[in-house]
Structure formats: C-alpha cells, structure tokens
Amino acid sequence: MGTPVPEPPILTARSLVKxxxxxxxxxGVDLDVAEGAVHALVGPxxxxxxxxxxxxTGFHRPSAGRIHVGxxxxxxxxxxxxxxxxxxxxxxxxxxxxQMTAREHLELALxxxxxxxxxxxxxxxxxxxxxxxxxxxxxxxxxxxxxxxxAGALAYGRKRALELALALALDPRVLLLDEPTAGMGxxxxxxxxxxxxxxxxxxxxxxxxxxxxxxxTLADRVTVLQAGRVLAEGGYAEVxxxxxxxxxxxxxxxxxx
Amino acid sequence: xxxxxxxARPIPLLTxxxxxxxxxxxxxxPVALDIACWALFAAAVDLLLGFTGLLPFGHAxxxxxxxxxxxxxxxxxxxxxxxxxxGGAAAAALLAVPIGYLSARLRGIYFAMVTLAxxxxxxxxxxxxxxxxxxxxxxxxIPRDLFGIxxxxxxxxxxxxxxxxxxxxxxxxxxVRSPFGRVLVAVRDNPARAQALGYPVARYKLLAFVxxxxxxxxxxxxxxxxxxxxxxxEVYWTTSGQVVxxxxxxxxxxxxxxxxxxxxxVELNDYLATAGFQEIGLVTGTIFVIIVLVFRRGVWGTVxxxxxxxxxxxxxxxxxxxxxxxxxxxxxxxxPADEVPTRPAR
Numbered sequence: 001m002g003t004p005v006p007e008p009p010i011l012t013a014r015s016l017v018k019x020x021x022x023x024x025x026x027x028g029v030d031l032d033v034a035e036g037a038v039h040a041l042v043g044p045x046x047x048x049x050x051x052x053x054x055x056x057t058g059f060h061r062p063s064a065g066r067i068h069v070g071x072x073x074x075x076x077x078x079x080x081x082x083x084x085x086x087x088x089x090x091x092x093x094x095x096x097x098x099q100m101t102a103r104e105h106l107e108l109a110l111x112x113x114x115x116x117x118x119x120x121x122x123x124x125x126x127x128x129x130x131x132x133x134x135x136x137x138x139x140x141x142x143x144x145x146x147x148x149x150x151a152g153a154l155a156y157g158r159k160r161a162l163e164l165a166l167a168l169a170l171d172p173r174v175l176l177l178d179e180p181t182a183g184m185g186x187x188x189x190x191x192x193x194x195x196x197x198x199x200x201x202x203x204x205x206x207x208x209x210x211x212x213x214x215x216x217t218l219a220d221r222v223t224v225l226q227a228g229r230v231l232a233e234g235g236y237a238e239v240x241x242x243x244x245x246x247x248x249x250x251x252x253x254x255x256x257x
Numbered sequence: 258x259x260x261x262x263x264x265a266r267p268i269p270l271l272t273x274x275x276x277x278x279x280x281x282x283x284x285x286x287p288v289a290l291d292i293a294c295w296a297l298f299a300a301a302v303d304l305l306l307g308f309t310g311l312l313p314f315g316h317a318x319x320x321x322x323x324x325x326x327x328x329x330x331x332x333x334x335x336x337x338x339x340x341x342x343x344g345g346a347a348a349a350a351l352l353a354v355p356i357g358y359l360s361a362r363l364r365g366i367y368f369a370m371v372t373l374a375x376x377x378x379x380x381x382x383x384x385x386x387x388x389x390x391x392x393x394x395x396x397x398x399i400p401r402d403l404f405g406i407x408x409x410x411x412x413x414x415x416x417x418x419x420x421x422x423x424x425x426x427x428x429x430x431x432x433v434r435s436p437f438g439r440v441l442v443a444v445r446d447n448p449a450r451a452q453a454l455g456y457p458v459a460r461y462k463l464l465a466f467v468x469x470x471x472x473x474x475x476x477x478x479x480x481x482x483x484x485x486x487x488x489x490x491e492v493y494w495t496t497s498g499q500v501v502x503x504x505x506x507x508x509x510x511x512x513x514x515x516x517x518x519x520x521x522x523v524e525l526n527d528y529l530a531t532a533g534f535q536e537i538g539l540v541t542g543t544i545f546v547i548i549v550l551v552f553r554r555g556v557w558g559t560v561x562x563x564x565x566x567x568x569x570x571x572x573x574x575x576x577x578x579x580x581x582x583x584x585x586x587x588x589x590x591x592x593p594a595d596e597v598p599t600r601p602a603r
Contacts, residue, residue, distance in 0.1 A: 057453065058452075059449065059452075059453075078452070078457070079449070079452035079453055080452045080454075080456055080457045083452070083453055083454060083455035084455045088453070089453055091449075091450070095447060095449065095453075096447065096450065097442070097443050097447050097450065098446060099446065100443070100446075104439070107439075108439055108440070108443055108454065109454050111436060111439070111440075112454045112455040112456055113455070116436045117436050117437060117439070117440045117456065117461075118436075118437060118464070119435060119436050119437060120431070120432045120435045120436075120437035120438070120464070120468060121431060121432075121435065122435050122436055122437075123431075123434065123435065124434050124435055124436055124438060124439055126436055127436055127439065166454065170454065170455065
C-alpha cells in the first residue's frame with residue numbers, strides 16, 4: 001500500500017483537546033483524513049485513540065479545537081447529528097440491543113434515515129419495507145443464517161459482524177471502526193479484513209486497530225498517537241521505520257516481522 | 258391491521274374483554290371503574306417504565322391535572338363527559354411538553370426526582386388556586402352529562418367509561434408495537450447505540466413522555482367524572498407512587514400487567530377501608546414486598562413467561578420463516594450495555 005494520490009481531506013481535526021478533570025486525554029491532535037482512504041489510528045493503551053473517536057463522533061465534547069467533516073463544522077454536535085451527517089461508527093465493546101434479532105437491528109438502523117421512527121400510530125410491520133436491504137447487509141457480513149437470532153445469543157465473532165453491519169446500514173461517507181478485530185481469532189480477523197476491503201469502496205474509513213498485520217494490509221495512512229499527541233504520521237512502511245515510533249510502541253511488532 | 262394482529266391471540270384477548278365486561282357484576286361498580294381507570298394509568302406509566310426505561314415519579318401531575326381540567330370543562334362548559342375527558346387528556350399531554358422537555362434528558366433517579374418536583378409544583382398550584390380548584394375541598398359536583406342519558410348509576414356509567422379505557426389501552430399497545438416503539442426499546446436497552454444510529458434519543462423520550470401523560474390524563478379525567486369530584490389526592494405524590502407500585506406488581510414491560518396490580522391495590526384498599534381498617538399502607542406495603550420477592554417479574558410477567566416456556570416445550574412453535582432456528586428466549590432481562598456516555602441533544 002503506497003501513499004495514495006492526495007485527495008482533499010474529508011475529515012479534519014484541528015488542535016483537538018479533551019480534558020477529564022485535570023487529565024488531558026487528547027492533547028492538541030491535528031488529523032487530516034483523505035477522502036476514500038483507510039486511515040488507521042494506532043498507539044499504546046491510554047494513547048487517547050478511543051477518546052479521539054468519541055470526540056469525532058460527538059460522544060465527547062472537545063475542550064478545545066475544531067472538527068470538520070465534508071467542509072461542515074461538527075464541533076460539539078450531538079452523536080445523532082454527527083451520524084446524520086454521514087459519519088457512522090462501530091463500538092470497541094460490542095454494543096447491541098440484546099433482545100432484538102439481527103434482522104431487527106438492521107431494520108432499526110435503516111429506519112434511522114427515515115421519519116418512520118416517529119410514527120407511533122403505525123404497525124411495526126411497516127419496518128418490513130427494510131427486509132430486503134437488511135438481508136443483503138446480513139449476507140454481506142455472513143450473518144444471513146442468523147437473521148432471526150437474538151443478538152444476545154450470537155457468538156462473539158458474529159456480534160462483531162453485526163456491529164459492522166449496523167454501521168454499514170447507515171451507508172456512511174465516513175466509517176469509524178473502533179478495533180473491528182478486537183478479541184477475534186485468526187479466521188474471524190481474516191474475514192473482517194476482507195469485509196472491510198469490500199465495503200471501503202466509495203467510503204472513507206478511520207479505524208483504531210491494535211493488530212499490526214491488519215493495519216499493514218488495510219491502511220493507506222497511519223497516525224501514531226502517544227499520551228494524547230500525534231507521535232508520527234505517514235504510510236505504514238514509513239511509520240514503522242520511524243525511530244520514535246519504534247521506541248515508543250512498534251518495537252515489538254517490528255521485531256516480530 | 259390492529260384487529261387482525263390482536264385476533265392472532267384470541268384467548269387472552271377475549272378473556273380480558275370478558276373480565277372487563279362482567280366486572281361490575283362481580284364487584285361494587287364504582288370500584289370496577291376505579292380499577293379500569295387505574296389499569297389504563299398503569300399501562301401509560303409502563304410505556305415509560307417498561308418500554309422507554311424511565312421511572313416517572315410525578316405522573317400524578319397528569320392524572321390529577323386532567324381530573325381538574327375535565328371537572329372544570331364539565332362543570333362550566335356543560336359539555337358531554339367524553340368531551341371533558343378528552344379535553345383533560347389533551348391538557349395533560351400539553352402540560353407534559355415542558356415537563357418532559359426539562360426532565361427527559363435525565364436518567365435514572367434524576368429523572369424520577371425532577372418529575373416528582375414538577376408534580377409537587379402542580380400540587381402546590383392546585384392547593385393555592387382555590388378560586389379555580391376549590392383548594393382543599395376540591396371540585397365538587399362534576400356532572401356526568403351524555404346527551405341527557407341518565408348515567409347517575411355507577412353500574413351504567415362503568416359501561417359508558419369502559420370504551421375510553423379500552424381505546425386508551427389499545428393506543429398504548431399500538432405505540433409499543435409501532436416503528437416508534439421499536440426505537441423506544443432501542444433507547445431503553447442501549448441509548449448510546451441508538452444515538453450512534455442517528456436517533457435523537459432525548460426527543461424520542463419526550464414524545465414517549467407526552468403520549469404517556471396524555472393516556473394518564475384520559476384515565477384521570479374519567480376517574481374524576483366517575484367520582485363526581487376532583488380532589489388534591491389526585492395530584493398528590495402518593496398517587497404517583499401508587500401507580501408505579503401497580504406496574505411493578507403486575508410486571509414492568511408487560512403493559513397489561515398493570516391491570517392486575519390496579520385490581521389488587523384498588524380492591525384491597527376498598528376492602529380494608531370498608532372493614533374499618535386504618536393502616537392500609539401497612540398491608541399493601543407488605544403485599545408489595547412479598548410479591549416483588551416471590552414474582553421477580555411481577556405477577557403477569559411471571560405467569561406469561563411460565564406459559565411461554567410451557568408452550569415452547571409442548572409444541573415447537575412454527576417459526577416465522579421455516580428452516581431458521583427459532584430459539585427465542587422470552588423476556589431475558591436486558592443488561593445495560595452502554596459503555597459510552599450519552600449526551601443529550603441541545
């Protein structure tokens with residue numbers, strides 16, 4: 001994966017800061033994510049990756065700095081506003097609705113783009129209009145056989161797949177994946193990598209990822225965070241040669257290659 | 258569409274209707290009407306408690322507020338009682354807009370406390386504004402006019418009021434089984450995820466709150482017409498507590514369970530009061546504790562789960578799509594799965 005032809009950034013963060021009662025989790029981060037790129041955020045635990053994700057998706061309000069997506073200022077906007085602006089996210093810790101089936105999850109996600117959700121006088125059979133698209137998405141992530149299983153009863157890898165399908169259902173311009181392969185076995189990791197490669201077409205993907213093989217395979221660009229700051233940025237090959245990165249974080253993974 | 262859906266399970270439906278129809282033959286008719294009103298009130302509260310995940314502790318404001326408005330319309334405008342009751346319900350829904358706007362962004366105990374505080378404000382106003390509400394005397398002599406039909410006999414009035422209760426219960430059921438109801442369950446089980454999907458969670462809670470208040474108002478207005486008066490009791494905080502107790506007794510998230518709780522509490526209160534027993538709260542409180550300990554999911558919730566489990570054992574029910582695994586786990590309690598802070602929309 002070489003550095004792609006420079007595109008105008010679709011997502012930019014400028015001097016982003018997040019303080020938690022005296023602890024600065026994100027400390028002046030600048031980020032430019034090129035349109036159509038897969039951009040990985042890596043760094044040791046506590047580097048501020050997940051906090052940065054929460055800032056980019058509206059779950060945290062930044063203490064300072066600005067966030068723009070597609071030229072629009074989304075700083076401090078609520079999560080639902082950010083989502084409606086075409087930024088969908090998955091969660092690091094699987095975050096589903098335990099009692100709903102896989103199909104119902106996708107119906108709910110597809111409904112989010114319509115006004116149907118307000119119609120308290122209609123039968124919930126109206127959601128069947130999303131049935132075909134739901135099944136398509138379930139097939140895409142390999143869950144078609146489990147459409148009617150409650151999410152709580154799915155195996156871990158399948159929950160992660162459903163998590164991804166939920167974000168995809170929003171058909172986002174920017175897809176933020178928080179550790180999409182966390183806790184997966186090698187086989188599930190391969191399947192997920194393949195899936196992300198398929199769905200990245202026409203989208204921008206920002207992912208937090210610990211698995212360096214996944215980063216090497218997928219990422220066009222890598223930002224290394226440490227202690228809330230950007231330590232290095234560039235293509236994977238470039239970043240892994242950076243001595244600061246090697247000493248701070250990538251040392252082990254580098255040696256393992 | 259509603260009818261066909263309800264008709265899919267005819268036995269519980271017909272049993273419920275039959276009980277509703279013969280109730281004033283079985284028990285003292287005014288008590289029967291009280292049970293019907295409280296059953297609707299409990300269903301309205303369950304809409305929030307069971308299906309939105311909010312514990313309202315100030316719904317007396319809507320039940321009692323509507324009781325006063327209904328009484329005032331019937332007394333001063335001389336309109337038929339259905340108009341007065343619908344007016345009261347509309348007033349309750351309207352009152353719920355500012356209260357819900359200010360409280361629906363809160364969670365758990367904070368939501369309960371703020372709704373209680375607003376209800377106390379309504380109580381204070383009802384107590385102080387004597388010229389309008391009659392203060393401690395309440396509104397007396399509320400007429401039961403229906404185009405000149407004599408409804409003074411509580412037995413007949415029960416049948417005049419029952420359609421409103423049934424319509425209210427049907428409305429509550431429709432809300433729960435609507436696209437909106439789906440979103441509410443998502444908001445209840447995982448608000449952060451619902452937000453990440455683009456749902457404005459605070460506004461969904463607000464609409465649920467307003468609908469619940471409107472149905473509570475329908476019940477409270479009918480209650481006032483049935484008794485012929487509206488008193489401070491209706492807006493007092495114990496009313497808010499009692500309806501929550503009924504929902505818990507019947508089973509949170511069952512919608513119909515509240516009717517069991519209502520029947521139990523109202524009938525017990527009536528029985529003990531008639532017997533001249535003074536410490537009613539002691540008895541209802543003890544029964545409440547016992548039932549909550551024995552039936553973890555409320556009376557109706559426990560019975561329903563047992564019946565479902567039995568039905569699942571007896572005949573493997575045909576799944577919606579043949580060939581797909583059908584291992585529905587009925588009524589598994591949901592664990593709050595949000596690891597992410599939710600932020601209210603501004």
